[in-house]
Amino acid sequence: MHRCAPFALRQLPRAFAQVLGLCALFAIQGAQDGLAQEQGPPSEVMGVPIPAGQIDRAIGELDNLAAEIMRRSGVPGMAVAVVRDGITVYAKGFGVRKAGTSEAVDADTVFQIASLSKSITGTIVARQVQAGVIDWDTPVVKHLPWFRLKDPWVTSHVTVGDLLSHRSGLPDHGGDALEDIGFDRRQVLERLRFLPLAPFRISYAYTNFGLTAGAEAVAVAARKDWATLSDEALFKPLGMASTSMRFSDFEKRANRAVGHVRVGDRFEPKYQRKPDAQAPAGGVSSSVNDLARWLAMLTEGGVWNGAQFIETKALLPAMSPQAFSAPPATFTARSGFYGYGFNVSVTPAGRTSFSHSGAFAMGAGTNFLILPSARVGIVVLTNAQPTGAAEALVAQFIDLVQFGKIERDWYPAYNRLVAPTNAPFGSLVGKLRPKNPAPAASLAQYAGRYASNYGGEAQVVRLGDRLALRLGPRQTEYPLTHWDGDTFTFTPSGENAPNGSISLVTFDGKGKSGFRDLTIEYLNGQGLGTFRRK
Numbered sequence: 001m002h003r004c005a006p007f008a009l010r011q012l013p014r015a016f017a018q019v020l021g022l023c024a025l026f027a028i029q030g031a032q033d034g035l036a037q038e039q040g041p042p043s044e045v046m047g048v049p050i051p052a053g054q055i056d057r058a059i060g061e062l063d064n065l066a067a068e069i070m071r072r073s074g075v076p077g078m079a080v081a082v083v084r085d086g087i088t089v090y091a092k093g094f095g096v097r098k099a100g101t102s103e104a105v106d107a108d109t110v111f112q113i114a115s116l117s118k119s120i121t122g123t124i125v126a127r128q129v130q131a132g133v134i135d136w137d138t139p140v141v142k143h144l145p146w147f148r149l150k151d152p153w154v155t156s157h158v159t160v161g162d163l164l165s166h167r168s169g170l171p172d173h174g175g176d177a178l179e180d181i182g183f184d185r186r187q188v189l190e191r192l193r194f195l196p197l198a199p200f201r202i203s204y205a206y207t208n209f210g211l212t213a214g215a216e217a218v219a220v221a222a223r224k225d226w227a228t229l230s231d232e233a234l235f236k237p238l239g240m241a242s243t244s245m246r247f248s249d250f251e252k253r254a255n256r257a258v259g260h261v262r263v264g265d266r267f268e269p270k271y272q273r274k275p276d277a278q279a280p281a282g283g284v285s286s287s288v289n290d291l292a293r294w295l296a297m298l299t300e301g302g303v304w305n306g307a308q309f310i311e312t313k314a315l316l317p318a319m320s321p322q323a324f325s326a327p328p329a330t331f332t333a334r335s336g337f338y339g340y341g342f343n344v345s346v347t348p349a350g351r352t353s354f355s356h357s358g359a360f361a362m363g364a365g366t367n368f369l370i371l372p373s374a375r376v377g378i379v380v381l382t383n384a385q386p387t388g389a390a391e392a393l394v395a396q397f398i399d400l401v402q403f404g405k406i407e408r409d410w411y412p413a414y415n416r417l418v419a420p421t422n423a424p425f426g427s428l429v430g431k432l433r434p435k436n437p438a439p440a441a442s443l444a445q446y447a448g449r450y451a452s453n454y455g456g457e458a459q460v461v462r463l464g465d466r467l468a469l470r471l472g473p474r475q476t477e478y479p480l481t482h483w484d485g486d487t488f489t490f491t492p493s494g495e496n497a498p499n500g501s502i503s504l505v506t507f508d509g510k511g512k513s514g515f516r517d518l519t520i521e522y523l524n525g526q527g528l529g530t531f532r533r534k
Helices: 015-020 054-060 062-073 114-130 151-155 158-164 176-178 185-195 209-220 224-233 247-252 276-282 288-299 312-319 388-403 410-422
Strands: 078-083 088-096 261-263 265-267 324-327 336-338 343-346 352-360 364-370 374-380 447-452 456-464 467-469 478-486 485-488 503-511 514-520 530-533
Touching: 015 176, 054 062, 054 078, 054 364, 062 078, 062 388, 062 410, 078 288, 078 312, 078 388, 088 288, 114 158, 114 209, 114 224, 114 276, 114 364, 114 388, 158 209, 176 185, 176 209, 176 276, 176 352, 176 514, 185 209, 185 485, 209 224, 224 276, 288 364, 352 467, 352 485, 374 388, 388 410, 410 447, 447 514, 456 514
Parallel strands: none
Antiparallel strands: 078 088, 078 374, 261 265, 324 336, 336 343, 343 352, 352 364, 364 374, 447 456, 447 530, 456 467, 467 478, 478 485, 485 503, 503 514, 514 530
16 A cells, blocks of 8 residues: 555555655666756756755755654654665664564664565566566466456456556556455456456556556566565565565564554554565565665666666666556646556656655555666655655655755645545444444344355354354454444454444345345445345
């Protein structure tokens, strides 16, 4: 999220999904920076050369920078790794894996990395493109004949690349709330056909389940499940022994970081995010030691251990602009782009960068960025809901690499940017119940079974003198509280419902046999939250 994103994430503000996901490149300069630039093509000339020793000094500042960011943000634990010239040159942990314990974070501590998973997925798909299993332009329905979007023409034409670059027309974070109420991957993907579509291939909207659908098509083409394909195509060949797409693997790790959310003025381990339903978009768990291996391969143009691990023709499209993700708001602003799982940007120094952030409102904040022209990459993982800490530390380090000094105070800038990610959901948040609410009808008139193509079945049951709402495949029960007249509220739970969230439930169409419709605000983001009595 996430909401890079979200982030399995709740609906991230567009600025967060675009700006925090800065992203990855691929063309590597053969000469050391600042040397023989005039011999290369104009597009590879950097505006600011990096003097000898400047990168070493930047690395030397990381201990102090990390400690200061942790102090300011209050995050319980953090891990940081830097790669340079294809080698891990820095890998350390800070703080604790769980607040209130002495279990220290180290470079092998496994974190949930949230939407940073999307760049991992883009890399895995690139390997399948290289193997001839799939192509970026392969229609998804070729391998998922059951997959449908609202427009039949778009259904037949949408490709793996369209879904990995968020240009299918699906709405921002479409389908995420269905995961929160218990729908599995296939069930959510089947319901994407009910979502409204923006213009195909000229619209950008960040979608976890859109990207997941593209990855599923690749897995079917490879005749493997997605988690197994990930192991065989990337994690095992690179020696990423602590990395997985399965939540069950993360749960078994002895050295794992626990997610935290802010409660008052401190972080507490209150929730556990289980992102298997959208694993290609947000389900990877890994350590900075493992991720450094992946970053090293990327910064070296797909080379690992002296051999070409991914060919340029397969990897370069993933790390090239495929969608216009951040149109400039002013004449002086730089634009942002999205590749296939990677954000693509240009730094103030004129260097192409690739990066992505990850955010779980339930307790994860992550970021990586690589500068291929400098053959440098950094990854930062934290075990707390997004605060901007990971992004700020990355920005400070990249400033030191490029300019030899930190250009601005990045933490408050990113902290403000991610704040909406942690905001409670609901139109009634912060509002007081009416002093003299209109009375409700008899409870029996609300009780009954309701259904929606998008949301499945909803039951309203009478439990003595109160009502409860049951939602999703497991019919999870939520107590209903009367608000006013025929409106009630409940407290949703999940990645898209941070602390303090409130969902309105409105009953309409009163008749002799009870109410005809109920509308659940939490599921009504695209106008699909109305359920009709069965």
